[in-house]
Amino acid sequence: MIAVTSGEPAGIGPDLCALLAHERFRDRVVFLGDREVIAARAKLRKVAFVPESVMHVSASAPVVPGRLDAANARYVLAMLDRAISGCRSGEFGAIVTAPVQKSTINEAGVAFTGHTEYLADKTGTARVVMMLVGGRLRVALATTHLPLADVPRAITRESLDVTLRILDHDLRSRFGIAKPRILVAGLNPHAGESGHLGHEEIDVIAPAIDAAVRNGLSVRGPFPADTLFTPRLLEQADAVLAMYHDQGLPVLKHAAFGDAVNVTLGLPIVRTSVDHGTAVDLAGTGVIDTGSLKAAIELAIDLAARR
Numbered sequence: 001m002i003a004v005t006s007g008e009p010a011g012i013g014p015d016l017c018a019l020l021a022h023e024r025f026r027d028r029v030v031f032l033g034d035r036e037v038i039a040a041r042a043k044l045r046k047v048a049f050v051p052e053s054v055m056h057v058s059a060s061a062p063v064v065p066g067r068l069d070a071a072n073a074r075y076v077l078a079m080l081d082r083a084i085s086g087c088r089s090g091e092f093g094a095i096v097t098a099p100v101q102k103s104t105i106n107e108a109g110v111a112f113t114g115h116t117e118y119l120a121d122k123t124g125t126a127r128v129v130m131m132l133v134g135g136r137l138r139v140a141l142a143t144t145h146l147p148l149a150d151v152p153r154a155i156t157r158e159s160l161d162v163t164l165r166i167l168d169h170d171l172r173s174r175f176g177i178a179k180p181r182i183l184v185a186g187l188n189p190h191a192g193e194s195g196h197l198g199h200e201e202i203d204v205i206a207p208a209i210d211a212a213v214r215n216g217l218s219v220r221g222p223f224p225a226d227t228l229f230t231p232r233l234l235e236q237a238d239a240v241l242a243m244y245h246d247q248g249l250p251v252l253k254h255a256a257f258g259d260a261v262n263v264t265l266g267l268p269i270v271r272t273s274v275d276h277g278t279a280v281d282l283a284g285t286g287v288i289d290t291g292s293l294k295a296a297i298e299l300a301i302d303l304a305a306r307r
């Protein structure tokens with residue numbers, strides 16, 4: 001059974017759950033959330049509510065589509081905690097997450113940067129890797145949700161060694177790629193221009209790549225990020241490791257927004273998610289695309305079957 005958390009209740013998560021309750025998947029799928037909230041969203045979307053598709057978690061406060069309310073932050077986290085404990089006990093084969101509003105959780109006084117970091121923390125996993133998969137691209141990130149000013153400091157030999165190891169391992173074990181070819185981006189323009197535009201490539205990234213190669217991994221780089229995502233190089237890659245969120249994800253989302261899936265590598269459980277945010281402007285109204293959540297559920301089913 002696959003658990004889908006319905007995410008920020010003022011966003012489109014409950015809409016997506018109400019709509020996808022009518023899809024047929026290869027495994028049983030349950031949507032975690034407040035029954036009344038999902039039923040109300042089904043009504044707004046003019047589809048029948050499917051009560052048996054919902055595993056009830058009570059909202060903390062009344063929900064108004066499009067109106068963020070920090071009073072429901074604990075509800076959002078309670079859904080995640082329920083899904084994590086169900087995964088750990090074997091009740092669920094995987095967690096799929098609809099989007100959360102990170103700012104609202106912080107406004108409720110809970111330091112929260114993303115599902116990725118929350119899941120790492122809650123499962124006691126020292127390091128995980130965010131990878132988005134879409135079209136023919138797989139883009140993993142060396143750093144995730146942190147201010148741009150903090151990125152260079154967060155890219156260390158240790159962090160890159162572990163990230164490359166997790167990426168290689170999970171591409172083999174979860175994605176069935178016998179010898180994953182990983183291309184690594186530089187951090188600075190033109191990958192540092194031989195040290196004239198930054199030193200991270202020389203001091204940190206290239207030595208981490210050399211060490212990975214010595215350990216038998218197929219890793220090349222650092223490549224200038226501006227031309228790394230061109231067809232000639234991408235043909236030679238099973239995954240690209242970007243140094244930071246907005247170096248890698250805009251490329252992937254440009255290529256595949258609406259169909260891409262976010263996967264957390266390195267966790268003891270299977271977790272996938274959508275490629276989009278809470279879209280509070282569209283909650284309960286407007287045209288929404290269910291493609292990414294559907295793809296996230298399908299990938300979670302595949303990954304859970306391979307464990």
Ligand SMILES: NC(=O)c1ccc[n+]([C@@H]2O[C@H](COP(=O)([O-])OP(=O)(O)OC[C@H]3O[C@@H](n4cnc5c(N)ncnc54)[C@H](O)[C@@H]3O)[C@@H](O)[C@H]2O)c1
Nearest residue numbers: 098099100101102103273274276277278279282287288289
């Ligand atoms: N997996 C997650 O939990 C996740 C992922 C990304 C962003 N977020 C969070 O979502 C919040 C809002 O982020 P944002 O405004 O940068 O991005 P967003 O994806 O919510 O919105 C960007 C644009 O895309 C549109 N859009 C998004 N999903 C859509 C869908 N399924 N169908 C049709 N249109 C869609 C929105 O209406 C908006 O115009 C932030 O708090 C962010 O951190 C969460």
Ligand SMILES: N[C@H](C(=O)O)[C@H](O)COP(=O)(O)O
Nearest residue numbers: 114115116117262273275276
């Ligand atoms: N970085 C993701 C994206 O841009 O799609 C998103 O913020 C979700 O991250 P989590 O899965 O860690 O919440």
